[in-house]
Amino acid sequence: MCEKLPYYNPRIDKCLRDKIKEINRSKYFITQSSCCGHGKYPTTIVVKSGFGNFFEWYSLTPLGKRKRYFYKKDEEGYYYIPEVIEFFKILGSFLILISSKFLPGMMA
Numbered sequence: 001m002c003e004k005l006p007y008y009n010p011r012i013d014k015c016l017r018d019k020i021k022e023i024n025r026s027k028y029f030i031t032q033s034s035c036c037g038h039g040k041y042p043t044t045i046v047v048k049s050g051f052g053n054f055f056e057w058y059s060l061t062p063l064g065k066r067k068r069y070f071y072k073k074d075e076e077g078y079y080y081i082p083e084v085i086e087f088f089k090i091l092g093s094f095l096i097l098i099s100s101k102f103l104p105g106m107m108a
């Protein structure tokens with residue numbers, strides 16, 4: 001669906017085209033692949049930095065140095081990045097922990 005598309009590729013999710021152009025205008029970052037998440041997953045853009053490492057643009061999740069297959073496809077055909085899902089799970093647990101410690105009134 002959305003994997004491994006260079007920024008000029010018309011198959012990039014429409015809603016991400018401007019953002020991807022903007023990222024690629026910088027000489028420090030090159031986008032590798034992206035997916036808007038199609039309402040099911042977080043929007044993700046895989047970016048290669050000038051240092052050669054890969055990360056996801058919005059969550060800043062490091063993705064190691066592999067060359068492809070950042071995305072996995074679920075049983076419905078939607079693509080997601082496992083590390084980014086992990087990131088949001090950890091972030092979610094962290095927020096629950098913080099709010100239970102510091103904002104006890106908010107937790108029923």
Ligand SMILES: [Zn+2]
Pocket residue numbers: 001002013034035036037038
């Ligand atoms: Zn997509």
